[in-house]
Amino acid sequence: MVLKTLKSDRTGGVEDVSASGLAVGVSGQRPVYWTRTRVHRVPVPAGFDGGQVAAVNSGGLMVGWFTVGGDPWNRTPFSYEAGASAATLLPTGGVSGWAADVDDRGRIVGTVNGADRGAVWRKGKLVATLPVTDGQSITEVTSIGSAGTVVANGTIWNAGLEDYQSVVLRWEFIGAPAEILGPPVGPSLQGWGRPALDGRGQVVGSLLSSVEATAVHWDPPGYGDPADVPSLPGFNSGQFTAISPHTHLAAGIADMRDDVGPADQAEVWPGSGPALALPRLAGDQASHAYAVSDNGSVGGDAVDAVGDARPVVWTCALKQAYAPAS
Numbered sequence: 001m002v003l004k005t006l007k008s009d010r011t012g013g014v015e016d017v018s019a020s021g022l023a024v025g026v027s028g029q030r031p032v033y034w035t036r037t038r039v040h041r042v043p044v045p046a047g048f049d050g051g052q053v054a055a056v057n058s059g060g061l062m063v064g065w066f067t068v069g070g071d072p073w074n075r076t077p078f079s080y081e082a083g084a085s086a087a088t089l090l091p092t093g094g095v096s097g098w099a100a101d102v103d104d105r106g107r108i109v110g111t112v113n114g115a116d117r118g119a120v121w122r123k124g125k126l127v128a129t130l131p132v133t134d135g136q137s138i139t140e141v142t143s144i145g146s147a148g149t150v151v152a153n154g155t156i157w158n159a160g161l162e163d164y165q166s167v168v169l170r171w172e173f174i175g176a177p178a179e180i181l182g183p184p185v186g187p188s189l190q191g192w193g194r195p196a197l198d199g200r201g202q203v204v205g206s207l208l209s210s211v212e213a214t215a216v217h218w219d220p221p222g223y224g225d226p227a228d229v230p231s232l233p234g235f236n237s238g239q240f241t242a243i244s245p246h247t248h249l250a251a252g253i254a255d256m257r258d259d260v261g262p263a264d265q266a267e268v269w270p271g272s273g274p275a276l277a278l279p280r281l282a283g284d285q286a287s288h289a290y291a292v293s294d295n296g297s298v299g300g301d302a303v304d305a306v307g308d309a310r311p312v313v314w315t316c317a318l319k320q321a322y323a324p325a326s
Helices: none
Strands: 012-017 021-026 030-035 037-040 052-058 060-066 070-080 096-104 108-112 117-122 125-130 136-144 150-158 163-171 178-181 189-192 203-211 214-220 227-229 238-244 251-257 265-268 287-292 299-304 309-314
Touching: 021 299, 021 309, 030 060, 052 070, 060 108, 070 117, 117 136, 117 150, 136 163, 150 178, 163 189, 163 203, 178 227, 203 251, 265 299
Parallel strands: 012 052, 012 287, 012 309, 030 052, 052 096, 070 096, 096 136, 214 238, 238 287, 265 287
Antiparallel strands: 012 021, 012 299, 021 030, 021 052, 030 037, 052 060, 060 070, 060 096, 096 108, 108 117, 108 136, 117 125, 136 150, 150 163, 163 178, 189 203, 203 214, 203 238, 214 227, 238 251, 251 265, 251 287, 287 299, 299 309
8 A cells, every 4th residue: 555645745654553554654754644545644743843653552552753953863752642632742851862662551662862771651751761781771772562571772891892882682571681682793793773572572673784784583582692584585685674563474674785786675574484575666666664563564665656755555465475586
């Protein structure tokens, strides 16, 4: 499905989609949501000029951030319910922050920038922060699972290299100490992509370097080192960006980290075997997947024939997915 966009801009993208079909994201640099293909604005308060909806839970509670002056880092987190006259601004202590995800109990997780901490909000109030020990720091909180497990990008001090090393941090529950998933990224690598997790605790993400990305997953209960999922044929990189809450369907992007080869392509992974490609919107134009729901829908964006990145949802994604020729 190609979703409608705000009249001011033909572009947009889906950042999350619920099993009931409510999609959320951005259009024309403003926060929006969709019912089927119809676009709806999230009211932007005075003093802000844009933003994005990052996630929605099964009850329709949306979370994201507003921006000021077009600065992507000058952000204020919010929650919103469809049809409400105003969004609820979430407290950050006066510094920039953003909400990244929300579970079905209404617990919202995100990052408070400048305070170097992960935040947990509920019913409009800051109710907890995510603990870290000496040598650990949080870069960005990215996902909360249905059991209350949280994951984030972070760093740890590596005394042997006298430098901070990128890791994925995992909290078994809010208030628990952070567990380090890894191993730590060495000096020749850049870090980890944004990790996401499902209801049974499986974590998906990607290992990033200057020349390629590798889609990976960590499996409970032991976790251990991440397992790789090969890139689509014809691509040298792959990354997972989302996993469904209970059906273990992952979605992401296959790409080429050079000037030759095909444009980026949205992909899905059913939890075993190879990743599969999703159909493009037009010819050899790029597509990206950022969200996946328990009903098998995948959300993201796809470039149309005139070169605009349109918000899209692939319904029954696995039925459309295919193994491309090498």
